[in-house]
Amino acid sequence: MTPILTAENISFKVKGRNLIDHLNINIIQGSFNAIIGPNGAGKTTCLNLINGDLKPHTGVVLLNGKNLRTTDRLKLAQKRAVLPQLMHIPFTIKAKDIVDLGREPYRYQYSKKQHQRVVLDCLKKMDIMDLGEHDYATLSGGEQHRVQIARTLAQIYAYSDEDLTGKILFLDEPTNHLDIHHQYNLMYLLKGLQQKGLTIIAVMHDLSLTLQFSDYIVLLDRGKKVGDFTPDELVSSNALSEVYKMKMNILWNEQFQRYLFLPSL
Template identity: 40%
Template sequence: MSVLLEAKGVSYRSGGRMLVEVVDLSIASGSFTIVIGPNGAGKSTLLRILCGELSPTEGEVRLDGQLLRSLPAWRLAHSRAVMPQASDLSFPFTVFEVASLGVEGIGRGLSRSDRQRFVLDALAQADVMHLAHRNYQTLSGGERQRVHFARVLAQLQAGRTVESRQMLFLDEPIASLDLKHQLALLQTAKSLAQGGLAVMVVLHDLQLAAGMGDDLVLMHGGRLVTRGRPETVLTPPMLTEIFGVNLIPSVLPPSPWTLAPAGLRSDAAWSG
């Protein structure tokens, strides 16, 4: 797999605080990378830097070999799609109209019917086709999340007519979802990576990260602590040091572990 996105010495300071500090990270096409870490670790800030929403105060980010800050907005829109933690809309759009925002002005040589097909395909993938004519503002938080997932899927499909090497950024995409849709969204994203897309996901759920991720990036205090497969990153010493929890063997899926607050006896374990 060839490197698509590369950050070198990236730092970000705001309000006198260093939120991200000297991070080196490369993301390859076809990779499924999950960023984990406690609250305030710098995960979302790093994602916003890598997708071009924030400019690093130090260091540089390159997308397909070109400086990210030098790329025009139209190029970025075709090369990467971003699903933030929350997206507020104050207009009474339908679900179909919100998902269609992903294809507006995106793509080359596409007819109106092509764009509609991309949106319908994306709504089906996100399991919100049955909500297509509903007012977006009447939806639950989880349903809104799935609509925005459809929006970025449609954007990627349209953008692929211009850029074949693309990346998807997902910032806590499953926070409002039930378990069925958490697993479905992550599996869809992983399938896209298996098809050649570079995918970066910020997650809090360590069990899902361990069960779904091939490549984990552990952040703490704005720094990249370690990176690798779940079994090399989520070790008992690392979990105790970074998260303040003890790792206890378990047969519970999707991870081979159960978590307990550090200092408690093993029989007081709780499922994370």
């Protein structure tokens, strides 16, 4: 399988400290990839390096075999969208207008009516149709987060029901701030988008969701890659216990066809 995205020997330093140390990653087209690790492992830095927001001090990130940093910015914006952990908006703006910002890469390619159709579709997907006219600053943290996810979806879609092959969605802790209903609503939505060809790369803290929904898992610790795993490979190894420094009791539930975590210190 040919990778859509490759990180070759990338490193990143701040004040002499290696936040990412000679990292190699291959991302397969149409796969769901989780980046996990304890606090300070370098997950967010890794995500920002491979999505092009940060420039590596060594190494290169390739998108379809070409240097990501030299890719035309408009074309890149049409191929990938990024959800950061936090996004502060210091001015008054309606929630639907935040989502509409995701349409900027296509602003002159489609009609206003087509843009509105995509925005409404993304509001529906994130269950925030009733919040569209609300001031973003008045929303709860979870509601703001769902608005930002809708914005990234509006950027991924050039038009409604598009085949998403060749596009990548980068998510930094996508289930953060969400209640359990909206966590699962989002994860199943992402799996549905994956079926349309979308490649997904997400920083995850919830290991249960990681094992349930991801195809491949990159485990980081102190800026270095511990390994690449499928969910089954990760469970059968001792890597989680060693990295998180606690006993990871993981059981397979036959009835629900998923892993259950019973960690202990």
